Amino acid sequence: MSHLAISQIFERVESASEDSDFNHFFSLLLAAEALFKILTLGMLSAVSDDDARNRYRLEHSLARADGIGEWGKALEDALSGPASQYLLTEARIEQAQFTKICSQESWQHKAVIELKAALIALDITAEDVPAKTDLKRWFRLFSTLRNKTRGHGATSTSKAKKAAPHLQESIDAIYKNASLLTRPWIHLHRNYSGKYRVQKISGDVSSLDYLKKESHHSFYNGIYILFGDLRRVPLFKAGDELRDFFFANGGLSNKRYEMLSYLSDDKIGGDASEYSIPPGTLPASETDGHGELEVRQNCLSNAPDPLEDYVSRPALEEQLGELLLDNRRPIITLVGSGGIGKTSLSLSLIEKIYSQNRFATVIWLSARDIDLTLTGPKSVRASVLSPDEMGRRYAELVLPKEKVLEKGFQPRVFFEQQLERNELGPCLYVFDNFETTQNPIEVFNWIDTFLRLPNKALITTRLRDFKGDYPVDIGGMTDGEARQLINRTCVFLKISDIEEGYINEILETSERHPYVIKILLGEYARTGKRSNVGQLLAGNDQLLTALFERTYASLSPCAQRSFLTLSAWNSSVPKVALEAVLMRSTAERQEVEKGVEALLQYSMAELHAATTDGEMFVRLPKVASAFGKKKLFINPLRDSILSDVEILKMLGPSRNDDVRLGLAFKLEKFISNIAQRVDAGEAFEDYAPIVEMICRAYPPGWLMLARWHYENGSDNDLNQSKIELTRFLEQQPAGDTVDEAWQLLANVCFRLHDTIGEIHARIARAQIPSVPFWEVSNAANRLNSLHRDPALAGDPELSRSFALRLLEILDRRRGEASADDLSRMAWVALHADQRVRAIEFTELGLRIEPDNTHCIGLSERLGITT
Known part of the structure; x- marks a missing residue:
């Protein structure tokens, strides 16, 4: 068996044993202390949530604990104290190993008796060990040992030498037999893709491989243990590449508490804000549902009364009212940021529904854990966080108490039946603050599986990671x-x-x-x-x-980076430009796109369309931007993010009303700034990937880029301009830009001595109906002048093909032709081996202008008699 966090410390013990007896003993002492804390934290992670917040109470105390004795008390509480009644069923095996009274043949008894022997060798008085004992005694004895040696005592080398073998045997007995250490322990780190890097700490973790492949899961980065489901292990952090592990070690301040490595003696800080709320039972939310169903006009309901300060929002109320009363959409979701008014809007609408005949009951189930009051946010007790709790709350509302307490009664199964067909009649189930439930996606899928019309569900949430509902976005007021x-x-x-x-x-x-x-x-x-x-x-x-905070924590790393990038610059940013810059930094195209969409979906960012070209601009609301700036200040990727921001600033700043300028204006500004930087000695290649990504999403950008390269004029720039023009024209653009692009391509090819490319571009431009006929005629003149060019002369079929293409264009517009134009058309016809048509054009030219020298010369060449 091997648990990485302990086995690393055993390596330190092994090294110390070769150094001195004194160092060996104190290394064992460190290993035992680490083992003590790992076992305590492992059991704390198995305590489920309850109204009294027992697990939080114990974690709160350990974040402040400066002595190992507090850890022993926390473990005792989790195993057999008030918190023990909330231990997960999956953890009962571990609970029994700690609490069972064991005989001398057991490993638990050996661990205790060997630790007692170490205390005797050190002349430390401690409680006696009876013939039978539980493992909990080991933790009390170790608290005494630690406090009398490392804590306050002065241990001699001779005593340490005698005690070390007993301490080693004691540690080994627990390390090799405690089933808590054989469970799957992992470290999770979410990648830009939204999938997780799963690093094994102990046990068989193959069942968790799905986290490496699926991106819809949402876990904080950190250490987890598997008790049926993954449970986060508190107050315990892993160093880079799991080379080290850190345990809470007291020293709490307003912002940090100390975390200590028993391997390296290094220290890091833990986030004290996680434990800033006092322990104990929190008050109920002001929007918690009533404890019983009450008659409300034509309905029975436990929903709270509408909030007194609610301001009517007619447009939203009308839209939502129609959705709730129809018979088509079973699940309606109100999506918006915290405090935007989702709950108050719902309560107002429910009050109006009571007078309708659509529903017989309205059931209010709230997972709210923060009330947003005038004096600031206040933590409150969440009523229902899981399907089991929802089932029990519903059963308590509609059934006699004795039925709910009846042996074998399954509230969840009963609720599932009522979601399908409610015995009281059509029911509207309202799930408020849905994002706070233990696993919103799984809970939604559960509701979606069992809910059937005419029953309906209304969900209010900041986060919407599920499909199958009808979403209604709630934004700011008018x-x-x-x-x-x-x-x-x-x-x-x-x-x-x-x-x-x-x-x-x-x-x-x-x-x-x-x-x-x-x-x-x-x-x-x-x-x-x-x-x-x-x-x-x-x-x-x-x-x-x-x-x-909750919304930000649920975002993928790519979405978080997008948010921090936007927060660093108070400006509207073209969506394609933001994605291009982020793709350059992360090399995760799909995840960048999904990350930006998540910001919009969760109301963390807003989207505006430019009126000139319809291109989308992204910006953060001012409040969200203020939050992002605080997050950016402590983010380890801050320098990289600010580097991205510097590139985005090259697009120029924008207010909301500036988006009318459109992406074209921004991109021209961007290319102009790149040009200045290239002139100052920077390399275009540093910016090329970003510009190209933008242009792939916004093809007119290729034309802008091609103009700049054309103006630079070097052969390299001209070749680059040719590539960019080709990419632009491949998109089959319309309007004046296609005319300009073919003309520019013809000029580029001319300067590159690419005769075939030039003729092709001129003929393609001539096909555009809006091109003046005189320019089409000029194209004919250019083709005629290049007829003997080696590129054309060496390929007669290609030359004839060009001439035929251009001839058809000219012939369609012959009514616009002058005598000079007709002479050019005649020459094109000759190059196309169309002698009859050449004669026709020449004769027509002479009728228009009998003394036209070009037509006269052609008539002589063609043998036309007048």
């Missing part, structure tokens, strides 16, 4: 709605002196986000003065975290 909200909030906060200019600033900066408006007005009421709105938002960490 100007009128936002002003109405400001008026109501000012009345509630007793604000009477706010200036119109400051209201306009709030509307602009908040972008009419309801909760952000309330927070800004709350700050105004508190300080009594007008403050810089942008600075207020940027400085409100609690607000930014509440609105965006």
Whole structure:
């Protein structure tokens, strides 16, 4: 058996044994302490969520624990204290190994008795070991050993030498037999593709190979253990390439707690914000459902009452009302950022539904864990997080208590039956704050599997990673709605002196986000003065975290990088340009595209179409940008991201109203800036991949790039211009640009002495109906002048083919031809071996202009008699 985090420390023990007895003993002490913490954290990860937040309570204490004794208390609590009743069923084997009273033949007894022997060798007084003991005693004894040696004692070398063999035997007994260490332990790291790098720490991890192949799963990077499902191991981190492991070691401050490696003695910081909320049972949400069904006009419902400060949003209400009352779409999803008004909109609509005859019941199931109040975000108790909890909550609403408590009753199965055919009549099931459920995709698939019309489901969520529903995007308020909200909030906060200019600033900066408006007005009421709105938002960490942290954490690495790139520059960016720059940095084309789409889908970014060309521009709302700047500041890829931003800045800045300029304007600006940098000595190749990616998505860019290379004039530039023009024309463009492209290609070929290419381009341009006839005639003159060119003379069939193509074009427009033009047409006919037509054109020219010298000369050549 091998658990990488422990086996690494055993290598240190082995090395220390060759050094000195004293170092050997203290290396064993470190190994035992690491083993102590791994076993504790492993069992804590197996404690499921409950209303009292027992697992969080224990993790909260360990983040602050400066002594090993606190770890022992946490393990005791998880094994046989208040938290033990919430242990996963899959962890009962491990629980029994720790708590079972064992005889002398057992490995547990050996581990305890050998540790007691080490204490005796060190002359340390500790509790006695009875004939039978449980393994929990080992952790109490080790706390004594650690505190009397490494913690506070001064151990002599002779005593350490006597104690070391016993401590080694004790550690080995646990390490080789504890089933917790044989479970699959892995380290997960999400790649740009959205798939995971799965690194084995212990056990058989082959069942987790799907994480390497599938990109729709969402796990934080970190260490996990498999108890039926993957469970994140808290307060435990892996170093690069699993070369080291770090354990929580106390020293908590406002931002960090210490994490220590028992292998290298290195220290890193853990994120204290994970444990900033006091432990204990949280209050219920203000939008939690009632505990019983109540009569509401024509319905029974447990939904909470509409929020008092709700401002009507007529357009959304009408759209959603029609969707809820129809008989076609079983699942409707309200998608929008935190605090945008999804829940309040739902409650308002439900109130109107009560008077209809569409539903007999409305069931409200909430997973909300944060209430967004005027004084700031407040953590609350989530009511239902899983199908099992949803089933139990529903059963408690509709069944007698004794039925719910009846042995063998399965609430989940009962709820599944009611989703299919509700015994009370058609039912609307509302799942609020769906993103907070334990696994939103699996829960959605579960609902989708069992739900049947006429029953319907309404889901409110920040994240929508599932399909099969009808999504409704909820954005910021209209100007009128936002002003109405400001008026109501000012009345509630007793604000009477706010200036119109400051209201306009709030509307602009908040972008009419309801909760952000309330927070800004709350700050105004508190300080009594007008403050810089942008600075207020940027400085409100609690607000930014509440609105965006959960959504940001669920994004793929590519989506996160897209978000941070946009946040570093407060400007609208062409979508194709953003994707091109990110593809250059990540080499993950598909994932970049999906990442940008995820930002839009989760309302983290907004999309605007340029009115000139319809090309799409991406930007972040100001509040999201403030959050992104904070994330960027601590991101390890910050320098690389800022390098990408410098390239995007070459497109030039844009406000919202600037997108009318379109992508063409931006790309011309970009190429102009590249030209300046190339003139200053930089290489075009540094930017070529980005420009080419943009042009592949926006073909007119090839023409812009070709113009620049043509103007540079070197043979290399001209050849590059020719390639770019070819790529542009391959897209079969329309309008004036195709005329320009063929003309430019003809000029490029001329300068490159590419006769065949030049003639082909001129003939292709001549086919465009809008090209003036005189230019078509010029093309004929050019073909005639090049007839003896070696490139054409050496290939008579090609020469004749060109002449025939051009002749057909000229003949169709002969009504526009002058005598000079007709003489050129006659020569083209001769080169096409069309002598009869040459005579016809010559005679026609002479009738138009009898003394035309070109036609006269041709008549003599052709033997025409007048």
